[in-house]
Amino acid sequence: MSDPSPQTAAIDETIERCLQGDQDAWVDIVRQYSRRVFNVAYKFTGKHDEAEDLTQDIFIKIFKSLYTFDRRANFQTWLISVSRNLCIDHYRSVRKERETIARDVDSREMSYASKSDGGPLAGIERADQRELLRLALGQLAPTLRSAVLLRDIQDLSYQEIATHLHLPEGTVKSRINRGRSELARQIKRLQAAGLSTPRRSVAGRRDVRPNGV
Numbered sequence: 001m002s003d004p005s006p007q008t009a010a011i012d013e014t015i016e017r018c019l020q021g022d023q024d025a026w027v028d029i030v031r032q033y034s035r036r037v038f039n040v041a042y043k044f045t046g047k048h049d050e051a052e053d054l055t056q057d058i059f060i061k062i063f064k065s066l067y068t069f070d071r072r073a074n075f076q077t078w079l080i081s082v083s084r085n086l087c088i089d090h091y092r093s094v095r096k097e098r099e100t101i102a103r104d105v106d107s108r109e110m111s112y113a114s115k116s117d118g119g120p121l122a123g124i125e126r127a128d129q130r131e132l133l134r135l136a137l138g139q140l141a142p143t144l145r146s147a148v149l150l151r152d153i154q155d156l157s158y159q160e161i162a163t164h165l166h167l168p169e170g171t172v173k174s175r176i177n178r179g180r181s182e183l184a185r186q187i188k189r190l191q192a193a194g195l196s197t198p199r200r201s202v203a204g205r206r207d208v209r210p211n212g213v
Contacts, residue, residue: 008075011029011075012075014028015069015075019066019067030059033079034059036083037058037059037079038052040083040084041058041083043087044088044090049178053143054086054087056171057086057143058082058086061086062079133187136187137186139182140179140182141182144178144182146165147172150164158172161176
């Protein structure tokens with residue numbers, strides 16, 4: 001068997017350091033391959049922000065499974081393969097969640113828990129407004145929807161949400177802010193489409209589809 005190339009030897013050494021707990025080695029791996037992983041994620045999502053979130057999730061899972069990498073294989077090939085598989089799983093999860101959003105999010109339970117923040121859920125009280133909120137939430141990316149629901153519906157703290165989602169607190173705050181902005185935009189869009197009463201929203205559900213992944 002021929003000797004490994006300098007590049008292969010270098011990544012092999014970096015992986016070994018990473019497995020031994022060297023945080024700088026992991027930072028080197030992320031820095032070197034983040035663009036490739038992001039490109040894979042973007043092809044599946046078509047959205048920059050969602051691809052960034054998915055890239056972060058992919059690297060977390062790659063870190064946890066790094067010990068399974070066969071050193072005889074090409075690391076980049078393995079990493080891209082893992083990334084694609086995780087993106088496929090993500091796509092299937094998103095599709096399933098969107099198909100069941102009407103069942104999983106009960107409009108009767110949509111009472112705004114954290115009004116002090118003044119987010120887009122503030123003032124949602126009547127049944128027709130809760131139905132509008134349910135439809136708007138169905139348009140959000142799952143990562144943003146989960147963050148908003150945990151904060152503004154379940155009234156969890158940022159730290160509690162970070163623990164629940166296994167994410168840094170800064171990422172949680174970013175997702176909540178982006179989720180609220182997108183939610184407010186979707187509410188306005190649905191209102192402009194005339195979906196502001198229970199009767200019209202039920203009739204219009206067939207025409208309101210989440211954005212494609």
